[in-house]
Amino acid sequence: MAKNENGERADDRQIGHATVLGGVRGGKYPHGNSLLVEGSEESLIIDPSLSLIGRPPFVPAVDRVINSHCHEDHIAGNHLFLDSPWHMHALDRSGLDSLEGMLEIYGYAGPSADYFRKALVDDFHYTPRPDAIAFSDGEVFDLGGVTVRVIHAPGHTRGHCCLAIEPDGVLYLGDIELTSFGPYYGDAWSSLADFERTLAAVRKLEASRYATFHHIGVLDSRDAFVDRLDRFTAVIGSREQRLLEFLREPHTLEEIVAHRFVYRPGDAVAFADSVERRSMTQHLARLVTAGRVAEVAPETWVAR
Numbered sequence: 001m002a003k004n005e006n007g008e009r010a011d012d013r014q015i016g017h018a019t020v021l022g023g024v025r026g027g028k029y030p031h032g033n034s035l036l037v038e039g040s041e042e043s044l045i046i047d048p049s050l051s052l053i054g055r056p057p058f059v060p061a062v063d064r065v066i067n068s069h070c071h072e073d074h075i076a077g078n079h080l081f082l083d084s085p086w087h088m089h090a091l092d093r094s095g096l097d098s099l100e101g102m103l104e105i106y107g108y109a110g111p112s113a114d115y116f117r118k119a120l121v122d123d124f125h126y127t128p129r130p131d132a133i134a135f136s137d138g139e140v141f142d143l144g145g146v147t148v149r150v151i152h153a154p155g156h157t158r159g160h161c162c163l164a165i166e167p168d169g170v171l172y173l174g175d176i177e178l179t180s181f182g183p184y185y186g187d188a189w190s191s192l193a194d195f196e197r198t199l200a201a202v203r204k205l206e207a208s209r210y211a212t213f214h215h216i217g218v219l220d221s222r223d224a225f226v227d228r229l230d231r232f233t234a235v236i237g238s239r240e241q242r243l244l245e246f247l248r249e250p251h252t253l254e255e256i257v258a259h260r261f262v263y264r265p266g267d268a269v270a271f272a273d274s275v276e277r278r279s280m281t282q283h284l285a286r287l288v289t290a291g292r293v294a295e296v297a298p299e300t301w302v303a304r
């Protein structure tokens with residue numbers, strides 16, 4: 001561990017042409033572990049994090065910035081690379097146009113939107129970049145002796161992507177973060193159904209190392225990855241099961257939100273209500289479609 005002005009920073013780790021730039025607190029939110037990839041012709045950085053600010057001894061110069069998706073913690077260090085082009089999937093790219101474009105991804109309203117607009121600028125150094133370049137699934141960045149290939153993996157956001165680094169066998173998973181919290185699909189631009197398809201698809205991807213942005217960091221074997229991924233995926237079913245149990249008695253959406261299925265009751269999380277509402281509305285909708293939950297009065301549901 002090395003000292004950074006923000007606190008303890010995890011050591012860097014080199015894997016072939018890729019270097020995991022260790023984040024503060026191991027990359028726990030709002031920090032993260034960025035990935036530097038260096039070829040013989042070009043270099044690029046994936047998801048420049050808050051931990052790069054004030055980083056000793058240097059912030060590497062790069063030819064390109066690649067973002068796995070448009071969330072505040074993944075673009076917080078983009079402003080350190082103003083002379084390089086920024087790249088993001090076409091479905092998230094509008095978040096770099098303007099603050100308002102960024103806010104659409106989350107879907108917060110009223111005072112929450114005002115609070116978050118300020119946090120994006122003050123805490124996450126939001127910098128508009130209307131000339132950011134859109135990429136799509138399958139696109140390859142050839143850096144000379146090493147390539148970075150885009151794998152569209154939506155659900156967390158519409159444009160969320162994984163990145164495969166070859167020949168080093170590194171699969172960068174972005175916010176398929178494999179923590180015990182489970183998958184996050186609580187924003188306006190999140191989709192539970194897409195996330196489940198993505199989890200099934202990603203499970204088939206062969207790599208020798210699997211890198212996450214947050215504190216799980218790098219997993220060194222496919223077995224370790226599959227084990228973590230399965231437990232991560234199971235959190236979705238566990239949220240749904242707890243919802244069904246809660247709905248043995250009729251409840252309104254606001255009671256479901258207050259009960260807390262994504263966060264723990266009492267967790268002091270800004271926007272928790274919004275995230276619970278968006279997440280559990282998606283569970284409710286599919287349980288209604290499956291005939292397992294019925295709306296017995298306006299905005300009031302019960303399991304059957």
Ligand SMILES: [Zn+2]
Binds near residue numbers: 069071156175
């Ligand atoms: Zn994210």
